Amino acid sequence: MSEFHQATAYHRDDLGGHLLDWAHQPHPFKRYRHRESLALTPPAWPSAALFDLERAGQEQAPAGRAEAAALTSILLLSAGITAQAGSGGEGQALRAPASAGALYPAELYFAACGVEGLGDGLYHFAPAGPGLHLLWPGPLAARAGALLGRPPRALTFFISAIFWRSLWKYRTRAWRYCLLDAGHMLANLELAAAAWSLAPVVGLDFPDASLGVFLGLPDQEEAPLIGVQAGCEPAQPGPAEPELPPLDLETLPLSARVGRDQVLLAARDLGRLDEPRRAPRWQAPEAPPEALVLERPPGGGPALAEAVWSRRSRRNFLGRGLSRQQATRLLSFALPADGPCLATALIAPGGEMEPGAWLYLPSARALARQEAGGRAEVARACLNQLWVGQAALALVLWADLARLEQAQGPRAYRHAMIAAGRAGQRLYLAATALGLGCCGVGAFYDRELAEAAGLPPRAQPLYLLACGPVKGGPQPG
Ligand SMILES: Cc1cc2nc3c(=O)[nH]c(=O)nc-3n(C[C@H](O)[C@H](O)[C@H](O)COP(=O)(O)O)c2cc1C
Known part of the structure; x- marks a missing residue:
């Protein structure tokens, strides 16, 4: 896997041209x-x-x-x-x-x-x-x-x-x-x-x-x-x-x-089963003592149906940062306390959060400092989708797949990728509820992204989401 x-x-x-x-x-x-x-x-x-x-x-x-x-x-x-999307007979149902x-x-x-x-x-x-x-x-x-x-x-x-x-x-x-x-x-x-x-x-x-x-x-x-x-x-x-x-x-x-x-x-x-099996248990990494612990975010927000109905992929990021409450709300809603995939948050300057790369530790709702390249490098690694570099938050979801496989067998790959998609949709919904834009990015040069995001040596990026204030969103108060 x-x-x-x-x-x-x-x-x-070596991307190779592929005509549709x-x-x-x-x-x-x-x-x-x-x-x-x-x-x-x-x-x-x-x-x-x-x-x-x-x-x-x-x-x-x-x-x-x-x-x-x-x-x-x-x-x-x-x-x-x-x-x-689109108009006339060419329209596409989103x-x-x-x-x-x-x-x-x-x-x-x-x-x-x-x-x-x-x-x-x-x-x-x-x-x-x-x-x-x-x-x-x-x-x-x-x-x-x-x-x-x-x-x-x-x-x-x-x-x-x-x-x-x-x-x-x-x-x-x-x-x-x-x-x-x-x-x-x-x-x-x-x-x-x-x-x-x-x-x-x-x-x-x-x-x-x-x-x-x-x-x-x-x-x-x-x-x-x-x-x-x-x-x-x-x-x-x-x-x-x-x-x-x-x-x-x-x-x-x-x-x-x-x-x-x-x-x-x-x-x-790979990992096909003949019988149902108990769900695997995932080990959540512990927060180091120097980690930045985030406060528990409040509940509320718009009705679920309103958030689902107004959610769309938005890419016109303004290059502005996030408030601490927004960052906390987004991360806490997107990621469960434990799961097979981990998350690195690349936070842009211009908001209340200290910019840079952070490993998010959901069980402690905490952030631990990570070394990483710049957001521009991350955007270039996303097949030059440069708008990614303008987002207030780039969330890289990743896993040490070989280690997961050793612990849980090859079916762990499905668990990790499905968990990444689940986190992605939840980030979209949280962003929508906060008046922010969000867009998933599955197209990236894998090794370049791992390096730009400062992932550990054996880690493989699974998915990335860009998120932040966008044109047409609410202005800061
Ligand atoms: C797994 C996944 C990967 C995606 N990758 C990209 C991407 O690399 N670049 C991009 O601009 N949009 C990407 N998107 C966003 C889709 O293009 C978008 O969801 C789709 O066009 C439907 O539009 P909607 O999100 O507004 O409903 C991705 C979405 C998903 C779920």
């Missing part, structure tokens, strides 16, 4: 041949404020009852269309989570059981309708839970990725973006489920082939990546080993020719 990451690193002198094959551009939506689209129940929107949901998915809480109207809002907040190249490889499915206002079954969410495809009818909560090694819950969501959507543009490196994009969707899903007090629990360690069959995925084209359970235990969860009816889940091809990549498939197969 660290080999896959290395093998797909970009190098300045517009004749085979993948279709952005999954279209079933024989499953009709069902209308969604009109949504009810949760009132919870974004920053009150900081611990979504991280704490044990009693789960409430799920209803169809709440479910609709969870689906729309996780994967719905929130804007249209969605709630950010996505590398706006290619949207991630798809969303769920098993509903005992949800008021919706028949039991396994569904696919179709954002374009928006609507639902019913894949298998019947109570499937016990089956869905068993695949994650857990007791049944009223809702079990699954996020997958369709390789070709991203492969078309990014070739083998697409596996990185499939995982990062899935992490972006996960962040919204957890927040939306928590906003309805459905106590979401995430699982990434499931039997891949069995789950793929359950979701009706073509093995060489689409992989299940994430499971999320939510809601209380249903009264009639169905059997753990149900007979699935012989329905035809065939889909229209994404393009006349659908490409495959053997290296990507081999990376996907």
Whole structure:
């Protein structure tokens, strides 16, 4: 897995030209041949404020009852269309989570059981309708839970990725973006489920082939990546080993020719499981005594739905710095207390924070000094996307992949990349709530970025986000 990451690193002198094959551009939506689209129940929107949901998915809480109207809002907040880019017939639907190249490889499915206002079954969410495809009818909560090694819950969501959507543009490196994009969707899903007090629990360690069959995925084209359970235990969860009816889940091809990549498939197969496994535990690094401890940020902020709806990638940074409260709020919301990926914050001058490179230690909510090059070098390492150098904060998410693999096996790569995507989406949402701009950067010269950000010798950068005041944002008071 660290080999896959290395093998797909970009190098300045060796990027190679890759012309996009517009004749085979993948279709952005999954279209079933024989499953009709069902209308969604009109949504009810949760009132919870974004920053009150900081611990979504991280704490044990009693789960409430799920209803169809709440479910609709969870689906729309996780994967719905929130804007249209471009104009006329050429417009492109932009969605709630950010996505590398706006290619949207991630798809969303769920098993509903005992949800008021919706028949039991396994569904696919179709954002374009928006609507639902019913894949298998019947109570499937016990089956869905068993695949994650857990007791049944009223809702079990699954996020997958369709390789070709991203492969078309990014070739083998697409596996990185499939995982990062899935992490972006996960962040919204957890927040939306928590906003309805459905106590979401995430699982990434499931039997891949069995789950793929359950979701009706073509093995060489689409992989299940994430499971999320939510809601209380249903009264009639169905059997753990149900007979699935012989329905035809065939889909229209994404393009006349659908490409495959053997290296990507081999990376996907690393760490494949035959049985569900307990979630790994991650060791949070300890804060050194001289670390700068940040105060606990206040809750509140705009409603989750407002932040999701107004989130967009913004790159027109003003070169201004952050207040201490903004920096604290952003870091604390983006990163959980422990996880497989670490974060280096490159802070620009001009704000209340001491500029330079800092290792963020989320369990202590503290910053430890790091040696690093300048922000201009970081921006050059991002394939010369020079606007990165104008951002108040460049957050580099990284991991010592070889060490993670030694400790947890090759599946740790998925955990690390999905955690990076999750942190990325949460940073976007926190930035939006604070009136700041944010943009993910997956395109970088890997080694150059590691050096410019002062990462430890064996560390590999996974993802970067630029964040800060932007043109059109609120002026400092
Ligand atoms: C994993 C990932 C990598 C990205 N990399 C870049 C990048 O290198 N440069 C860039 O300008 N935008 C990048 N983006 C931002 C996307 O272009 C943006 O999310 C997409 O166009 C959809 O627009 P929206 O974020 O406004 O919804 C990235 C987004 C993601 C999730």
